[in-house]
Amino acid sequence: MRHAVVLLSLLVAAYGYDNGAPYSKLPPLGWSSWVALGPVPEKPVIDFCNEEGVMQAIDAFVELGFPEYGYTHFHLDDCWSAPVRNESGHLFADPLLFPNGIEPIVEYAHSKGLVFGLYSDAGTRTCNGIAPGSKGHWQQDADSFASWNVDWVKMD
Numbered sequence: 001m002r003h004a005v006v007l008l009s010l011l012v013a014a015y016g017y018d019n020g021a022p023y024s025k026l027p028p029l030g031w032s033s034w035v036a037l038g039p040v041p042e043k044p045v046i047d048f049c050n051e052e053g054v055m056q057a058i059d060a061f062v063e064l065g066f067p068e069y070g071y072t073h074f075h076l077d078d079c080w081s082a083p084v085r086n087e088s089g090h091l092f093a094d095p096l097l098f099p100n101g102i103e104p105i106v107e108y109a110h111s112k113g114l115v116f117g118l119y120s121d122a123g124t125r126t127c128n129g130i131a132p133g134s135k136g137h138w139q140q141d142a143d144s145f146a147s148w149n150v151d152w153v154k155m156d
Contacts, residue, residue, distance in 0.1 A: 028152065030073025030115070031061055047128060049079035050097040054105055062112045074109050075117035075154060081131035089137060090144050091120070106149050117152035118145060127156055 033049045058074060061067075080102060082094045093102045102118070109116040120126070120141055121133035134141045134155070145153055 028073040028075075028115075028117070029071045030066070030075065031057065031071070032075040032077050032117075032154075033057075033079050034077035034119075047077050047079045049076055051100060051105065055108060058109055058112055058114065062114070067113055072113065072115050073117060073152065074114045075119065075152065076105075077119040077154070078121075078126045078128045078130060080118060081120075081126070083131055085132050085137075089140060091132065091137075091141055092144075102148050102150075110149065115151045116149075117154055118148075118150050119154045119156070121156050 033054075034047055054076065061071075061074060066072075080093055080098065082092050086092050098105065106116045122135060123133040124135050125131070125133050142153075
């Protein structure tokens with residue numbers, strides 16, 4: 001009887017985990033650019049990403065079959081944002097690294113069946129100190145991420 005109660009408790013907990021939110025049934029399994037190195041092996045830059053490299057990484061991730069095993073998240077960490085906000089205070093992709101902005105990257109990831117995520121920071125600067133954080137810009141940043149069709153935001 002005791003084993004039945006434990007088993008039933010586990011089943012209820014597992015059933016209760018589905019709160020109806022998209023992507024909430026599993027932990028975010030996938031790839032993140034954090035500690036991705038580039039642009040050249042001789043002088044690696046921690047958490048480097050650019051448009052061409054991200055597209056190639058998405059292709060490789062899918063071609064290697066990761067989504068078939070539940071690894072469907074593809075996230076860019078502290079590498080995508082310009083070092084300052086634009087004149088109206090919005091975050092935007094670094095134009096030197098992402099000349100077409102973030103939207104084409106998100107669309108490409110979605111076309112491959114992936115969940116796309118971006119990183120921001122709860123402070124005034126991101127972890128690497130490279131880009132602005134979201135402090136004081138919560139709604140503005142959330143609106144930007146939503147307008148780009150970003151599925152998931154990692155916030156430190």
